[in-house]
Every structure is written in structure tokens, then in C-alpha cells.
Amino acid sequence: MTQPLPTRRLGALEVSALGLGCMAMTDFYGTTDPGTAVRTVREAVDLGVTLLDTADVYGPHTGEELLGKAVAGIREQVTVATKFGLRRGPGNTWLGIDGSPEYARACCDASLRRLGVDRIDLYYLHRVDPAVPIEETAGALGELVAAGKIGHIGLSEASADTVRRAHATHPVTAVQSEYSLWSRDVEGGLLATLRELGIGFVAYSPLGRGFLTGTLTSPDAFADGDYRRTSPRFQPQNFTANLHLIAPLRDLADRHGVTPAQLALAWLLSRGDDIVPIPGTRRSRHLRENTAVTRLDLTPAELTAIGEAVPPEAAGARYPSHRMAELDG
Known part of the structure; x- marks a missing residue:
């Protein structure tokens, strides 16, 4: 590690002030190269990043496998975070949300194998399942904590x-x-609730899926398989409007x-010392810019x-309508 980064607390968990989102390393943003991705993770750790974030749905599954390879030999230096609850089938089909205790237990065991670790440091429910009381899911995650399979539990896109x-069922860390x-x-009340309860906040897509880098000039430049081809904010009319915005x-x-x-990351870091952004990148230059x-x-x-x-008046929703419907509250 060349230079430690400042640290922040997510509840009881101490991590680097800036993490690394690993979604794009295997999925969603066009063609990827596993070897390059592993080197990117290793370089991030060398630069002082300790929080590495992935999910079982990325790939699916290849995201966890890649992160497992990347942290082999440096496991003690990093905090491994992954997620479960979104189901994805063959041919990139989405099969919905599952927050049932049975699914949580099965997914945790599978993620442990793919990551090659004996404990997941931070385990998130990726989306809240409206068919399963959150107390049941949190209770199952608490049992996994007691069993030593996970260290801390988290929620993603959950309402206050x-x-x-x-x-109230089991302490939530992030x-x-x-x-x-x-x-x-999240400024509409969620952050206030988290601060009242002593829960940390992890900010994904802190650079607006690349838009806030100021380097995107046309929606036609996205490769086949790039998620942004279907994202409302990146459709031609909205894209043009948002160019003026930034x-x-x-x-x-x-x-x-x-x-x-x-500047975008600096602003986000200034919003509270309980906020940890996790920008994703596959390029060494961007890694160094981000950590700086x-x-x-x-x-x-x-x-x-x-x-x-x-x-905060971006043209277009964050997700297509069917994905927006998956967000809690």
C-alpha cells in the first residue's frame, strides 16, 4: 500500500473514505477483461482503498469470482462487501426479488465459495422484497452473523x-x-434516519454512471451491452438536457x-463523514484521480x-420504470 487513505465509519465498521464499486468489471458497461479488472482491484488496494463492493447478480456470479481472485493473498487488508436478493436467469433475464430467509442462507453460502473467503464483511439485501417482511430477512441475516458467516448486515435502496x-430486529451497519x-x-429524510440510528451510508454511482466526469458527449458512443443504452437519463433528448446541466x-x-x-466526489465526501462513495472504474488513471x-x-x-x-434536476429517471418499481418507498 503506497499511502493510507483517510478512514470513515460505517456503523461499527471502519473503512477507507473512498471505496471501489466493482459492478462494471464483469457486467453492464460493455466488454470487460478479467485480467485487467483484477489488476485494477489490486491497484486500488495499493492506493489505500479498503472497501470493495460487488454483488452475486453481477455477471451473474462472475463479479464475485473475480473479486475473490483479486483479494487472494491480501484478504486481511480489505473489507469485502457483496449483496443478494436480485435474481437473474439465463440470457440476462431478470427473475425478480427474493428476500426470504431460505434464499439469504443459500446465497450467502454460494457467495462465500465464489469469493473464496470464510466470512463476508458486509452483506447487503440488494433490494427490499415487498413479499417478505423485512424483519424476517434481517432476522436471517442476524443468524448468519451469529454463525460467523458475515460480519455486518446492510440494506440497499431501502426507505427510512x-x-x-x-x-430493530438486528443492527444494520450500512x-x-x-x-x-x-x-x-436520500437527502429527503433517509440520511437523517441513518444518523439517528448510527448507521453509515454507502453512495453508489457517485459520478452519475460516468456522466459527472464531463467526458461523455454522445449517447451513441456506448458499446453494445452497455446499460446506459436503456437508461432514461442517457436517452438522446435527456442526454442533451443533462449536458447543459453539468x-x-x-x-x-x-x-x-x-x-x-x-469535484463531484469532493462534494459528496463533504456531505458527512459517515458517507463513503464507491466509484467504479476499470482504468488506472481514474483510480488515481479518484483517490486523490x-x-x-x-x-x-x-x-x-x-x-x-x-x-438536482436531471432529465430522466434513475432507472427504467420497471426497475424504479423495485426501489423501496
Whole structure:
């Protein structure tokens, strides 16, 4: 490890202030190269990143297998986080949500095998199952904690009410949701609830699936198999509208001599020391840019200016309608 990053607490769990999202390493953003992905994870750890985030649905399953290869030999240096609850079948078909205790137990055992670890440090319910009381799911996860198979439990895209109910059953360490300059829904009450309960927050897609990097110029540039080809915010009309939305961010970045991505991450880190963004990347240059943000010195006035430069009024929903329906609350 070349230089430790600052650390933050997710409940009782201490991790680097910036994690690494591993979804794009095997899925959703076009062609991937496993060897390059493993090297990227290793470099992230060398740069001080300790929180590595994946899910059984990525691939499916190949995301966990890849992360298992990447952490072999450095297991003690990292916090491994994965998720269960979204079911995916052959031919990229989505089979719905399953938060049943039986499924939780089966998925945990399978994830342990694929990751090649004897304990998952942070295990999330990927989406809340409306057919299963959250108390039942949280209870099953608590049993897995007691069995030593997982260290801490988390929820992804859960409402404040659901978090309260789960936390009353078994302590929740972290909640994960999309949060960035152009996705600020969690500020409507979820963050206040988490802080009341002492639960940390993990921000996925902190760079707006690449849009807040300021490097995307056309929706036609996405490769076949890239999720953004079907994402509402990246459809031609919305894409054009959102380009105008982030133009001020590029101007601010130029004035500070940094990248728009660095300003976007710096703003997110400033929203609270209980927030850990997990930007995903497959490129060494972007890894280094991202981790350098933890050393970026911006005044409160400058951070306020960043938040005001990109109003949270992105054109298009975060997901297609059928996927939006899967979000809790």
C-alpha cells in the first residue's frame, strides 16, 4: 500500500473514505477483461482503498469470482462487501426479488465459495422484497452473523421506515443507495434516519454512471451491452438536457485545475463523514484521480458552489420504470 487513505465509519465498521464499486468489471458497461479488472482491484488496494463492493447478480456470479481472485493473498487488508436478493436467469433475464430467509442462507453460502473467503464483511439485501417482511430477512441475516458467516448486515435502496424496522430486529451497519450531485433523493429524510440510528451510508454511482466526469458527449458512443443504452437519463433528448446541466461543473473544475469527477466526489465526501462513495472504474488513471480527492482542500464556500452549480434536476429517471418499481418507498 503506497499511502493510507483517510478512514470513515460505517456503523461499527471502519473503512477507507473512498471505496471501489466493482459492478462494471464483469457486467453492464460493455466488454470487460478479467485480467485487467483484477489488476485494477489490486491497484486500488495499493492506493489505500479498503472497501470493495460487488454483488452475486453481477455477471451473474462472475463479479464475485473475480473479486475473490483479486483479494487472494491480501484478504486481511480489505473489507469485502457483496449483496443478494436480485435474481437473474439465463440470457440476462431478470427473475425478480427474493428476500426470504431460505434464499439469504443459500446465497450467502454460494457467495462465500465464489469469493473464496470464510466470512463476508458486509452483506447487503440488494433490494427490499415487498413479499417478505423485512424483519424476517434481517432476522436471517442476524443468524448468519451469529454463525460467523458475515460480519455486518446492510440494506440497499431501502426507505427510512424499512431501515428502522430492520435495525430493530438486528443492527444494520450500512445502507447503500445512489447519491450524487444529480441524484439527491436520500437527502429527503433517509440520511437523517441513518444518523439517528448510527448507521453509515454507502453512495453508489457517485459520478452519475460516468456522466459527472464531463467526458461523455454522445449517447451513441456506448458499446453494445452497455446499460446506459436503456437508461432514461442517457436517452438522446435527456442526454442533451443533462449536458447543459453539468456544463457549470466543467467550468468550476477548469478554474480549480481538477477534473469534474474530482469535484463531484469532493462534494459528496463533504456531505458527512459517515458517507463513503464507491466509484467504479476499470482504468488506472481514474483510480488515481479518484483517490486523490481525499487530499483535495476545498473551502466550505467552494463546496457550496459545487452543489449549486449542478441543481438536482436531471432529465430522466434513475432507472427504467420497471426497475424504479423495485426501489423501496
